[in-house]
Amino acid sequence: MRNRLLPLLASLPLSLLAACEWHEVEQGRLGRLELIPSDCGRAYCDLDDGIATGGDLSITVRGKDGASAAGLSLVSSAPWIVDVIDLEADGLEPRFRVLGTGAGLADLSVIDGTGYEVDYLPVEVATVADLEVSVVGEGASELVTVGYDSAFEIQVGELTTLDVIGTSRGRDLTGAYEYFAFLDATLAAALEPDSDLARGYLRLRVPQAGDHELTFIAPGGATERIRLSVR
Numbered sequence: 001m002r003n004r005l006l007p008l009l010a011s012l013p014l015s016l017l018a019a020c021e022w023h024e025v026e027q028g029r030l031g032r033l034e035l036i037p038s039d040c041g042r043a044y045c046d047l048d049d050g051i052a053t054g055g056d057l058s059i060t061v062r063g064k065d066g067a068s069a070a071g072l073s074l075v076s077s078a079p080w081i082v083d084v085i086d087l088e089a090d091g092l093e094p095r096f097r098v099l100g101t102g103a104g105l106a107d108l109s110v111i112d113g114t115g116y117e118v119d120y121l122p123v124e125v126a127t128v129a130d131l132e133v134s135v136v137g138e139g140a141s142e143l144v145t146v147g148y149d150s151a152f153e154i155q156v157g158e159l160t161t162l163d164v165i166g167t168s169r170g171r172d173l174t175g176a177y178e179y180f181a182f183l184d185a186t187l188a189a190a191l192e193p194d195s196d197l198a199r200g201y202l203r204l205r206v207p208q209a210g211d212h213e214l215t216f217i218a219p220g221g222a223t224e225r226i227r228l229s230v231r
Helices: 014-020 185-190
Strands: 033-038 056-063 073-076 082-089 095-100 104-111 117-126 130-136 141-143 150-154 160-168 180-183 201-204 210-217 223-230
Touching: 033 104, 033 117, 073 082, 073 095, 082 104, 130 150, 130 223, 160 223, 185 210
Parallel strands: 150 223
Antiparallel strands: 033 056, 056 095, 073 104, 082 095, 104 117, 130 160, 141 150, 160 201, 180 210, 210 223
16 A cells, blocks of 8 residues: 655645646546546545545536536436536536446446537546555655554644545545544544544544554455554
8 A cells, every 4th residue: 555644635624625726627528528526535625636436526517618518407418427417507507416336337328408519528436446545644664564554643732634545546536435434442532623534534642642543445456454552
């Protein structure tokens, strides 16, 4: 597993992430519409990275050069790979919720009221194969510990951020999904209120020295065992 001790956007409090979100605008293959991902569970949303199996996100359909997209619908060529599960907002730029349901390639097609395909975008869905861990904090350092996928030393009383990121073939997959997370009572008590265990985002301040274990399991079974040594 790759570990990243970098001040990523993901290390910011969740309350700030919305303010610095950016979304990669995708042009439909026919050049008539734009599809913009959002609400993907991260500060950046990019369909080129692939959608995680079990992950959901919003996609807004927008006409080019100010044209209206009112009345258009989004459908999938293969709902067993990616499914359109909800119309979130109607209007000039309709927004849809989509879900990665199985690994593979499929087209998201935009159709009008008569069923005519106005534009389409191929997307890939991939199962989370690996988990990467980013740790940010004063004095934080990476360790090598037998029996663990990743290990870090952090400082007593220092505010530390830990972020777990699902990847496939080295790409950070997009889509909001939940981990099964396990940690001991000491770490649980040290979590800041803006932590989100299910999303793999922890901000904590551990008040005493000791060794602790965390485990995260992604949809599909990819597992990361983490050792935190507080000194």
